[in-house]
Amino acid sequence: MLAKRIERLTSSLVRDILAVAQRPGVISFAGGLPADEALLQLDMNALSPDLLSKAMQYGPTEGERGLREQVAQRMAKIGLNCSADQVLILNGSQQGIDLVSKLMIEEGTPVLVEEPAYLAALQSFRLFGADLKSVALQAPADMSALNQVLGEVQLAYLTPSFQNPSGYCYSREERIAIAAQLDTHGVCLFEDDPYRELAYDTPAPAPMVSFIQSAPWIYQGSFSKTLAPGLRLGFLIAHPDLMPHLIRLKQAADLHSNRLSQLIVNQILVSDQLEPHLAKVLPIYRERRDAMAAALQRHLAPYASWQIPAGGLFFWVKLNTVNDTLALMRQCLSNDFAIMPGVAFMASGRDEGHIRLNFSHAKPEQIEVGIAKLAQLLQAANAEKFDMAAGQY
């Protein structure tokens, strides 16, 4: 009775983790929530009553013209030249993943994804029947593996700037080289870029799509990480040939995005308030990243290895001995803190002993407590293994 694709709707594991992680008293490193302290303080009085009143009526599918122009202007500043006609306003960038899945993916369509990759993108691609071809994400990028898989796919989904979950940021040279490969193979690039502005050390290089010469491309960004996820506002920019299809898909999906959110964000961009807001937010996140780096160094060094991410919201931690991160996650939850098991981000389904730790939502003192608890669990697990190993002799 139900469509076949429903069998591929992957388990609600992550939803369950996030639900438990929101219990009072639980320290959560599981989600990707902005710090409450970093969220936009809404100033409804800044909005003209006339505009507010107009925002109650149906609006254009593409989004408000003024907001699309603001987005196009901001994109030019980071090296992506486009016209406002190439901008489609979304209910958050998750919606872009749904629209691009509809545009490009049917039963059996081969799609290149990084391993690890953003789990909700993997879920959407699988829902539409994609045959996921993963390339291990490593520093430096494995150009030969990429080149081989690009010969087999029609779409490549990449998150080049401060990726969720790995934190990896492709260098400018890597972006140029991969764009050239995409051109050679004529593969469509879908570049997901929600973390670009959360750069704590140096800015991310220009978007990968800006180096593409001839291949089709779609780029998307979000206001969830910079302003407020509750506004559900993101945007997509695409090669002009793809826009008519994407606009119709958006219309079929929900007619258009919330106009109140569009009005709020447009007002912030027009009045140049995004940069001052970011200037307040970035130190909060940098402090928490550094707090987690220090806590990891203090407690986890015997059990794991990691890189300090230069941006984004996550540490991607490789555990030395654990190879069932789902079981570890359950143990953490019984100890009133939450992590995200790395296996959820692997298209291959392989558990390579990674966990993802979010550092933006918990306060520095909670980070210290949570990481110390994690170290205790890992120490106990190691001791048990040692005992078992000893017992065998």
Add this chain to the structure above:
Amino acid sequence: MLAKRIERLTSSLVRDILAVAQRPGVISFAGGLPADEALLQLDMNALSPDLLSKAMQYGPTEGERGLREQVAQRMAKIGLNCSADQVLILNGSQQGIDLVSKLMIEEGTPVLVEEPAYLAALQSFRLFGADLKSVALQAPADMSALNQVLGEVQLAYLTPSFQNPSGYCYSREERIAIAAQLDTHGVCLFEDDPYRELAYDTPAPAPMVSFIQSAPWIYQGSFSKTLAPGLRLGFLIAHPDLMPHLIRLKQAADLHSNRLSQLIVNQILVSDQLEPHLAKVLPIYRERRDAMAAALQRHLAPYASWQIPAGGLFFWVKLNTVNDTLALMRQCLSNDFAIMPGVAFMASGRDEGHIRLNFSHAKPEQIEVGIAKLAQLLQAANAEKFDMAAGQY
């Protein structure tokens, strides 16, 4: 390179009409826009700053608990008993059509639709590959035709209350009889009910899903017609077995709906402001419906026939002689007014000479001018036909 379904994304005809219809000076009967005078007057001061601030963070996929409870309570009043757990908050009810398409429709899935039916539902079903089986909508309902087609399908999409475009409202007896047929065949009913509250003479009977005993069912409603479409807020209620799938599909589509809109609508429902608002809105719409009925009677009686709709936003007019309503639509646009060609609502693609006229957006004096212009065009077309006929002798 693109998914096959993109070939089925039907033309942007309707988008084009609506774009032209919004040119200054054009009288539009084409869209389904609420009267500007009837839109919610936002009172942001009614919202607690604490709640506003919380609404900036990520929220639950299902929607805000309080709003879901409010919806469930309102549903009980119209005869649909459900728990808040069965309520999923949507970005407007168009999103429900997308989610149900994903849930139920794949390449070749047979789906019962009324002829005529809401065009954006037809578009979404086609996009997912439905084999549309239409049953002519007539008064009284053709129970034998319905019964036959219900034997061939897995999903039935019906708009029982003040349908867009026909205005038809199934009687209580018809709802009971069709629900029994659905039970017999075990066919899932998808009841789309956005116009229920816009009842100008007598209230609509209880929802058809409330008479279902055993078949699966999904019901959806909207705040677009009662409060404001720009808020993009609707809701879906489903048989408990279908909820886990629908919630995951919603999560994959856009994580969750706009929290600001949810907060605004919840505040209106909790403080019992929806009924007073409707009491102000309904007389505006009733006046416009009556103005259009009078103008049609005055100008169009020689050329067409119609029923006066007891609710909703449209007249569905059968022209006596015209059988190319697309050509008529173009003529109307060159004369600075807009209609919607009936063929757009026909799953069969047959043009039976209907046009849809919206009465909610134009003011009564514009209605008079527009309908008089339409009569002139029809008179000229008739005269031409008479001349041509005469010329043949």
